[in-house]
Amino acid sequence: MKVKVIVTLKNGVLDPQGKAIQQTLNGMGFSDVNEVRQGKYFDIEVNEKDEKKARIKVENMCNQLLANLVIENYKII
């Protein structure tokens, strides 16, 4: 089954790319954009039919590799 993961920066961690995107959007006329935070998205095909088991596997992947928990959070969707 397919599991989707979103990795985002934790609150309070500086995101200069997000800031640059926000400023560009503002400059393009999207003046109501107050903040942009950039993240990563993963589509993971796991050879496992049981959804619960697949999610546990992906959780381990997130903790060990996909996210750096010093600065990032992850969400399995």
Added chain:
Amino acid sequence: MKSSVIIFPGSNCDRDMDVALNKFGFKNKMVWHGDVNLPKSDLIVLPGGFSYGDYLRCGSIAGKSRIIKSVINFANSGGLVLGICNGFQILTETGLLSGVLQQNKNLEFICKNVFVKVGDQKNKYFKNIKKEILELHIAHNEGNYFCSLDELKSIQDNSQIAVKYCDANGQSNEASNPNGALNNIAGVFNKKKNILGMMPHPERMIDKYLSGEDGSFFFENLLGNLK
């Protein structure tokens, strides 16, 4: 003294490091990342570069490579492990050093000489170092050191801040901070101070006429402390 430099796909400072180590009297061996065992070594070096193309996060894939388990065991048993630039990023990704190297605050690759001030001399790397302020080279896109405030307090309390960016007079402030690093941190130790990670490249500063000698002081001193 014996040293080993690990080569990852995308390492590009491995040979410079080899030249530097041999120049100052280490018997150096190059070790491929796919190997399992380390040669008998007094010092392991993770060199600079762009291991695995900086995919996912800088150093994250190299941090899971085959040889790394042996490097972690070597480090945990008290062996000296030095990570320069990408090597520093790899050490934070393995958890051997605290914190993380984020993208430079100005979003630009920075390649220039900087000054760093040695923060702690009660360790094998900087004990008896000739100069407290060293002029070294940096070349990185992700050198912006970050850690939580609790972690910062902990590394400050244990004198684990190895080197800080400063100006020629040793002043650490925003003007002398090239990349936005927290508290101008350019390098840190683990608690036992056998593991050192730093962004500046001492191996690029070992020729009196071309680059200056401040990197030479680092290697000469390290070798002297190991003998």
